[in-house]
Amino acid sequence: MAKLCIIDYGSGNIRAIANICERERIPFVISAEPEAFKTATHFLLPGVGAFDPTIATLQVSGILSALEVEVLVKRKPIMGICVGMHLLANGSDEGARRGLGWIPGHVTQIETSTLGPSPHLPHMGWNSIATEEFDPLLRGVDLRRGFYFLHSFFFDAQNPEDIVATVSYGSALPCIVRKGHIIGAQFHPEKSHSNGIRLIKNFVEVE
Template sequence: MIVIVDYGIGNLGSIKNMLRKIGAPATISSDPDAIRSAAKLILPGVGAFDTGARQLRESGLVDLLQERALEDRVPVLGICLGAQLMTRSSEEGVESGLGWFEAETCRMTFNDIPGKWPLPNMGWREVQCREGYPLMQGYEASPRFYFVHSYYMKPDKPELASVTSTYGFDFACGLSRDNLHCVQFHPEKSHSFGMRFLRNFSELPA
């Protein structure tokens, strides 16, 4: 069972509906027992970094999520704000993230880049993936995903970047290491491309 972690913030229903369409058993829950028995976890989120970090901390789930992600090593997927919360911190606020990735969340800036680049970066963008990355397999056309963001994840080491895109400059829009995965885009809003992505996640060995 995939558990979509409910910490009071996020696009939970859309994620569950997309998983239902691909036939992947999933539930939305904040119950520690459900999270403890989950085969896979999805950490969703939309909105400001500090709000999400505080909500996550106040949910009382941080220690359990640390145990499941880092000790039990269950597959975890962070989406949008949930992805940013897997970094150490964000220029958007002062709260600490989970620190599962050696990365910071930075505001997109376009100094000395010709053209107009309004924020948020909103709309469909093509992405490129690291060779062999399991969550980006099986696409018959160049994968495109739906983005809505003004901040991006900047890893300390480029090899952490599993997926990249371009908006004024090339940036990491997905990080991965071992059982941990996160993406800035919204697979639950990305139609067939998102369905393929979430199917790949649901089929990872638990």
């Protein structure tokens, strides 16, 4: 049975995600200890805040080096949420540090000239999403209802085949990226009611 590790490094709405797991009876642990990573089958990397401080925290704490073994060597699935998604890129306009580079791309600020006089940044609230090709991650998800977003930067994926879904906000912005077992979601599943619950349940079935 899958066991989800919600990585706790002081960022993200950890408790809300844990509440979903408890209600849906998804086995999980909240931990920042590399030793606990060894018994997990899947990882959730939340994130709220800025790119550079977040990646620095992961590096200094030893979380990053442990995750490299579990994700890159043992090939355990991981999903980054919001800033956790941004960390998967090569880098970000929001900071100067290098990203993980696990999914080729660069994090870029949303172009405000495409938005007109209103709305402005951040992109906040519910938005429908679109996909050109079905992915099992979206099984049972109501695309028209979509998810809850809160962001000013987006993951500009280098390879179009890594884009699972987009959200329309001035232009079509990637909101789910995936390279095999490595996944990023721009929105907040923990604030997205039944769609967010379904996404998390689908993720723990990723092999």
